[in-house]
Amino acid sequence: MYVCLEGIDGSGKSTHTAMIEKWLKKCGIQVFRIFEPTDSKVGRLIREMLQDPGATDENFQRTLALLFAADRTILMEKIAQAESEGRVVVSDRCFYSSMVYQDGPEWIGEINKFARKPDVTLLLDLDPETAMTRCKGSDSFEDLKFLSRTRTRYLELAEKEGFFIVNADNGINKVHDDIKHVLAPKLGMCI
Ligand SMILES: Nc1ncnc2c1ncn2[C@@H]1O[C@H](COP(=O)(O)OP(=O)(O)OP(=O)(O)O)[C@@H](O)[C@H]1O
Ligand SMILES: [Mg+2]
Structure with a gap:
């Protein structure tokens, strides 16, 4: 089974993928934890390019x-x-x-045609203001606007693709419990 956590920056993806791994391992289930961009050569190049402060023009975004x-x-x-x-x-x-x-869902869909959709996708939904307080280094109005736009897009996609929406504005343990309630039945486990 392929499980994915999505959400805006600061919504808790890294925190909760690690907690899911710990929980499943404790239950004797073997886990392969991954992240995107990955640590492949291409993934490392992406990370490097994302550091570029001028990384906003259209052709650069296409390349990315x-x-x-x-x-x-x-x-x-x-x-x-x-x-x-x-x-x-x-x-x-x-x-x-x-x-x-x-941008450009059709083109993006086409170049990703070799990518499998996860079996289960959980959207960690969080308001942008709270996300900003959790992310170090982003505090501008532009950042807030970008997070808001991204959140809206996530919620639209969630509806279309049937994501499980988890309220990430709760304490870490409550969010983890909510995630467990989604995943346990899919994995044939009790909580
Ligand atoms: N439910 C929560 N309540 C309070 N703080 C949280 C919660 N979940 C995560 N955090 C904290 O918020 C910060 C951001 O979380 P995390 O790094 O897991 O988010 P992320 O979605 O992986 O962000 P990014 O997309 O930037 O990698 C961390 O310091 C984490 O400990
Ligand atoms: Mg992260």
Whole structure:
């Protein structure tokens, strides 16, 4: 099974993918925890490019979108391998992040045609103001506007794609419990 956590920056994806891994391991389930961009050569290049302060023009964004799709294509083989070994794949972001962050859904869909959709996607939904207080280093109005736009896009996609929406504006343990309630039945587990 391939599980993905999505959500705006600061919504708790890293926190909760780690907690899911810990919980499943404790229950004797093997886990393959991943994140996007990955630590492949392409993923490292993406991270480097994202540091570029001038990384806003259209052609740069297009290039990034292509690199994200390439990084994800490499990842698909690793996911298939992990699943064939009976591991549960828990991912911090997936193909849906490209749908939300990059413009042009048709083109983005096409270049990501080798990327499998997760079996279960949870959207950690959080208001942008709270997300900003959780993210270090972002406090401008532009950042807030961007987070708001991204959240709206996530909520639209959630409706279309049937994501499980988790209220991330609760304490960490409550959010984890809510995530467990979604995942446990899918994995044939009791909580
Ligand atoms: N439910 C919560 N309540 C309070 N603080 C939280 C909660 N969830 C996460 N945090 C804290 O908020 C910060 C951001 O969380 P985290 O790094 O997991 O978010 P993220 O979605 O991975 O962000 P990014 O997309 O920037 O990587 C961390 O310091 C984390 O400890
Ligand atoms: Mg993170």
